Amino acid sequence: MPGTKWGQGGGTLRTMPEPAAVQSMFSRIAGRYDLLNRTLSLGIDQRWRRRVVREAGDLSSSVVVDTCTGTGDLALALTRAGARVLGVDFTHAMVARAPGKTKRGDDVQFVQGDALRLPTPTDSADLATVAFGIRNVADRLEGLREMARVVRPGGRVLVLEFSTPKGVFGWMYRTYFTKVLPRIGRLVSKDREAYDYLPRTVLAWPSPEDFQAEFESIGLADCNFRRLTLGVACLHWGTVPADCTVPADRVPAEEVSA
Numbered sequence: 001m002p003g004t005k006w007g008q009g010g011g012t013l014r015t016m017p018e019p020a021a022v023q024s025m026f027s028r029i030a031g032r033y034d035l036l037n038r039t040l041s042l043g044i045d046q047r048w049r050r051r052v053v054r055e056a057g058d059l060s061s062s063v064v065v066d067t068c069t070g071t072g073d074l075a076l077a078l079t080r081a082g083a084r085v086l087g088v089d090f091t092h093a094m095v096a097r098a099p100g101k102t103k104r105g106d107d108v109q110f111v112q113g114d115a116l117r118l119p120t121p122t123d124s125a126d127l128a129t130v131a132f133g134i135r136n137v138a139d140r141l142e143g144l145r146e147m148a149r150v151v152r153p154g155g156r157v158l159v160l161e162f163s164t165p166k167g168v169f170g171w172m173y174r175t176y177f178t179k180v181l182p183r184i185g186r187l188v189s190k191d192r193e194a195y196d197y198l199p200r201t202v203l204a205w206p207s208p209e210d211f212q213a214e215f216e217s218i219g220l221a222d223c224n225f226r227r228l229t230l231g232v233a234c235l236h237w238g239t240v241p242a243d244c245t246v247p248a249d250r251v252p253a254e255e256v257s258a
């Protein structure tokens, strides 16, 4: 993709819920988010995040931007593998819980900021990551472009997201996901909406092949994906090519304290 392009082109723009509604929903469930993640995924969510870290390879002295960082689980896994990490999330109640989870030696900073306007300069990171976040971003292509913008040429973009398995297991999974999970989610979070939103957005999510095409449409190279746990989740990656131009740098954000 010579001389292109994080600011133009790409595929279809699909409308997600209003950012204010997304923020409000995550603010309401922030206090129980980690507990619900572990319960509803039977603890597998942390294994998926470790898979992202493994895919990232040698992280020593790498700079990573983890967007939609939420309560910081992926950012923390990345820094414990040697990276210096900036975790960014626009919901204060979520990201404010992250600093309290750090341990001595973690090289991580958490800021409140928008995935569509990351508070870090162009080409400043070796890697940009997002776990279960891009699905919630109002314009996911713009979110991917923004991740690519902050990554230096030759660096990578890694996205972990839910997916929908096929076949008999897919049928069982959809039953769990649409009937059982929202009930448990509602009981534990005390929020009617949030755990209806989850299956609704996951079932409307593109197939791994189509999402990979979106990676390619914004100019990422060497794109590929790996299905995890029989296709319940999927890890996607792409590389920022050497020959691209990028829009101007963006403004810094304020660090969040515990």
Ligand SMILES: C[S@@+](CC[C@H](N)C(=O)[O-])C[C@H]1O[C@@H](n2cnc3c(N)ncnc32)[C@H](O)[C@@H]1O
Pocket (backbone or CB within 6 Å): 019, 022, 023, 026, 067, 068, 069, 070, 071, 072, 073, 074, 088, 089, 090, 091, 094, 113, 114, 115, 116, 130, 131, 132, 133, 136, 137, 138
């Ligand atoms: C399902 S949580 C994922 C959190 C975390 N990455 C994890 O692995 O648990 C989705 C997060 O995306 C954040 N988010 C959604 N849209 C965003 C945006 N435009 N900018 C920044 N954060 C956003 C929400 O605030 C929420 O914390």
